[in-house]
Amino acid sequence: MSLMETSGQAASFYSRYFWRFLILSLRPKQWTKNAFVFAPILFSGNLLDIALLLRTTQVFIIFCLLAGANYVINDLADRQRDRYHPRKKHRPIASGKLAPLAAAAAAVIILSGSLCWSFALGWQVGLITLVYTLQTAAYTFFLKHMVIIDAFTVALGFVLRVAAGAAAIMAPVSAWLLIAVILLSLFLAFCKRRHELLILDEAASHRAILAQYSVGLLDQLITTVASATIVVYAIYTFQGTAAPYLMFSVPLVLFGICRYMYLIYCRQDGGEPESLILKDKPLAATILFWSLSCFILLYWL
Template sequence: MLGQTVSTRKEEAGKDKSIIILYLEEMRWRQWTKNVLVFAAFIFSINKVEISMLFNSIFGFICFCLVSSCVYILNDYLDRESDKLHPKKKNRPIASGQINPQQAIFVAVLILLGAISFSFYIDALFGFVIVSYLALNIAYSLKLKHIVILDIMTIASGFVLRAIGGALVIKVVLTPWFLICIMLLALFLAVNKRRHELLLLEEGGLQHRKVLINYSLPLIDQMNNIVTSSTIVSYALFTFTSGRTIHLMWTIPFVLYGIFRYLFLIYMKNEGGAPDKILFKDKPLLAAVVLYAFVTLIILYAFE
C-alpha cells in the first residue's frame, strides 16, 4: 500500500510538470556529464590553450549533448513497452505516457538536424564523428544492445568517439594509449552497469533487457577483473609513453583510488546502475576526480 501511494504521488507530480521540464527529463540532461569527456583533449593541451579552443570544446560538448539526447528519445520510443516493466524506467515521460511518442520523435529529428548541421559548421571531420556516433547509437538501439558482449563494446566505442571529437574540434592529436584508456574505462563502467541490472532486475530483467539472459554474475566478475587490471596498466603506460612529462605518473594514485572506490560502491553498496549519479552522490569519488583534474592541469602547465 505504501509503495502504491508513493508511486501514485510521483505520477501526479509528473502530470503537473511543464512540457519543457518533461522534455528535459526525456533528453536525460543529467547524463550530459558523460559528454564532459569531450574536454579531455582540451585539458591535456592546457599548456598551449587558446580562447578559441575553449569555445570550440564547448560547442563540441553541446553537439554531443544534443545528439545523445536524441538517441535517448529514440531508445525510449523503441523500448516504451519494455520500460513499463522496469521499476525506475517506467516513470520516464514516454513510458509513463506524459509525452506523446510520435511528438517526441518529431522534436528529436528537429534537434538532430540542427546539431549535425552545427557540427559540420565547426569542423568537417568533427561532423563525421558526430554522424558516426549517431549511427553507432542507432545501431545499438535497434540491434546491438541485444547481442552479448557487443552491447558493452558499443557503449565503450561511444566514449572513444567523444574523446576523438573533442580532439578534432581543437585540432590536437590524442595518443593511442589515451584512447585505449578511455575505451577500457568505458568498458569498466558498462560491465558494472550490466552487473547492477542483473542484481536489480533478476528474472524480471529478462523481459526488459533480453541480453541479460546471456550474462551471469561469475562471467561479469571475470570481465570486470580483466577490464579493471587492463585500465590501470594502460593508464600507467600512458603516463610514461605518451610523450608528455613523466610527472604525469603522480596522477596514478588518483586513478587507483577512483577505480577502487567505484568497486567498493558496486560490491559493498550494490550501486553501479547510473555512473553519472554515483559520481555526484559519492563525495570521496567526486573528490578523487576533481583532484585528479586539478593535479593534471598543474603538472601539464608547470612541466611542459
C-alpha cells in the same frame, strides 16, 4: 464530461508540461559522460587557449544534444517494455506524459540541428558526430541485444567523443589514451550490467540480453578491464605524453577504480554511473582532485 472537453484538457496538459517532460527525456543528468571531449585539449596543453576551449565547449554541447535526442529515440523504441520496468516505467514517454509523436518530432529537430552545427565546426567533427549518431541508433535497435558487443558499442561512443574533441582543435591523440578510454568505458558498462542483473526485479525478462550474462563472467570481465585500465593509463603517463610529472596522477586513478568497485560490490550500486559519480562524495572528490592534479602537472610543472 464530453469527449471534446477531455481532449481539450489533455491538449492543455501536454502543452503546459511538454518542455518539462522533454527535458526529463533528454536526461541531462547523464550528460557528464560528454566531458570526455575535453580530454584532448587538456592533455595537448591547449586548455588555456580560449579559442580552442570555445570550440571544444561547442562540441560538448553538441554531444549533449545528440545524446539527449538519442535517449528520446531509445525511450520511444522501448516504451512498451519500459512500462513493465520498476524504474523506467516512470519516464515521461513510457508513462504517457510525453506524446510519442511530439517526442519523435523534437528528437528529429535536435538531431538535425546538432549535426548541422557539428559540420559548421569542420567536416572532421561533423563526420565523427554523424558516425556517433548512426552508432547510437544501431545500439538502440539491435546492437544492445548482442552480448559483449553491447558493451563495446558503448565504449566506441566514448572514443568518438574523444576523437571529436581532438578534431575540433586539430590535436593528435595518443593511442595509449584512446585504449585507456576504451577500457574505462568497458569497466563502467560491465559494472552497469552486473548491477542490472543482480538488483533489478525481473531484469532478464525486461532485457533479454541480461539472461546471456552471468555474475561470474561479469566479475571476471570487471576485474580484467579494471586492472588493464590502470596499467594502460600508467603507461600513457610514462610514454604517451611529454609531461614528465603526469605519472603522479596514477594513484588517484587507482583509488577511483577501487572506490567504484567498492560501490559495486559492497553497496550494490552502479546502475547509473553518471549519477553515482555525482552522488558519491569520495568518488566525486577523487575525480575533482585528478582533474586538478592533471592541470597542475601539465601546465605548472
